[in-house]
Amino acid sequence: MFGQSFGEYISALRLDRAYQMLEAGNLQVAEVAYNVGYTPAHLSVAFRKRFGISPREMRR
Template sequence: VGGLERLIRFLRVLELLADSREYELLSSPDFSPNVDAATLNTMQRAILHIHGHFTEKIQLPDVASVVNMSTNTFSRFFIKNTGRSFTDYVVSLRIGRACKLLSESDETVTDICYEVGYTNLSNFNRAFLRHVGKSPSVYRKAARGKRVSPDS
């Protein structure tokens, strides 16, 4: 199938989607970020602090104090403006950093675990498996292009 035919098929799919009455909402009604300047400023300060400290023991009250909010208020604020909890956000940062280190360095999985902010290898392995769908060592092999058997 040539390029023009693929484009035509793609446009037909878009037309079908546009005309369809069947759909499923992908975000909750509570997820409606504020885009006013004060909210953006607060989110920027919070995100900068999180990114600067996610490899350390960072907790919600720490970040809440950075933006002068109570813990509960900041928790609701963060979820409303990111669509995810503080903990999920930090875990994603840690796992993302671990993926980069696994694919680009020869550090051991244990060293990477501690470097990205985990204090327990079992918790790191569980979180990694839950977010990535494979163990850190299997991920490393796959990221480096080595053949990985399904039961590795």
């Protein structure tokens, strides 16, 4: 119906939340990763795939 599976939708929500948390600048990348249900390494890969930059670059 929306062009993506339920799993893809949930992943997109988690990554969007990670983006918001990193944009606020209050937490380290590892803390954000664990808060949205990723390990830091997996967040980095998924984040770069979705947004084109790494979470660390987002924090700058």
